[in-house]
Amino acid sequence: MNHDSSLVNRLTDRLIAGELRPGDRLSEASLAKEFDVSRNTLREAFRVLGEQGLVTHIPHRGVSVASPSTADVVDIYRVRHHVECSVLEHAPRNHPNAAHMEAAVEAAAKFAAEENWLEVGTANMAFHNAVVSLSDSRRLARSFANVLAELRLAFLKVEVLDFLHAPFIERNREVIEVYRNESPAAAAAKLGTYLGDSERQVLGAYARAGQG
Template sequence: MNASTATRPPAKAPHAHSSAWAADLLRTQIASGELLPGSKLSEQALAQSLGLSRNTLRESFALLDSELIVTRIPNRGVFVASPNAADVREIYAVRRTVEPACLAWGPELDAAALDSIIDTARAALLAGNVAAMADANQAFHRELVRTSGSELLQELMGRVLARMRLVFHAMSDAPDFHSHYVEQNATLVGMLKAGQRAEAAQTLREYLDMAEAELLGHITEHSTPE
């Protein structure tokens, strides 16, 4: 999908902080899977559709480049990033630090919201809808971080989830990757309901270790010349 068709902003960019606004919009579209790894972002088309100057859009690209969500290649343009093994390790280093802490101590825990996400994930699993399972998984981990009550942590998680979505695309030929995490997420919610927050946090750390190892194994296997 190209950038000009993927970008459908709800309104023109506000004059204040418009480069940050555009970066957030593009980050959200990457996190939702609307913009895929390797997609070229047309500066002219995006500037026109977002109502921004090209200089302002370049500021947005610079911000996303600093977050490793896009890659700027001289004389070629700006592309949605394609994460490698080092990116996976960095992502999971952040996730292992932030998410278990939110499980253990987040003051705004909403078990009902997590239950609703689990229901959506189970329906996607029954339907064999891999994309919907990935969406539900993203929503589950976003909700975990929302329990912190910290806007700064939620902003950080938005960046991490955008990069995670790019990693998920590397698993497109392993459709069962998401399926075994549906019930693991449900197990975490059960522990939270039982008041076992510290135990849930430890379980999540182990779960993230397992997911990282699976992703790294897959990337290594597919990057090794035959």
């Protein structure tokens, strides 16, 4: 089955797994051979990834793995603030998908104990995607997932997955707690401050790495 979606997924997996590092050039010829598809088919997949922001396309210079700048990081956190906080604030209490949030946090805690930071990051992404899923909007969830995937490339770029994610496991747990026992609005406020802290940490890592 060489359906395009499958090819897009295979490429996305590699990107999120960090096998293809931010900034890496993606040669059409070599990747086509590697995935055993034609150049044309690969290019169709590239368009999708480009639209999702995972890949940067420069005319006549090909595509490369997106390498988010600090400006991109700021932009991404703006999206996160607006989307995540608004969704959480207006979420009904006891939305069934809160279970997904909880499951993601527990998964993150498990992987953190194993010091498998890549998977901690994946679980963290799942947590925030679960938050947005409280909106019951497929479109919002999809767009947001794209933005989060792009943010993961930012993490991979500065290569500091551990301490960026570790402190937030407990804070995510608290968000669930407040959402369940106090109010969605209070949880949204809490999440907002956490996002602000997270953004600051990422930008700090960028500054230390000397990256633009």
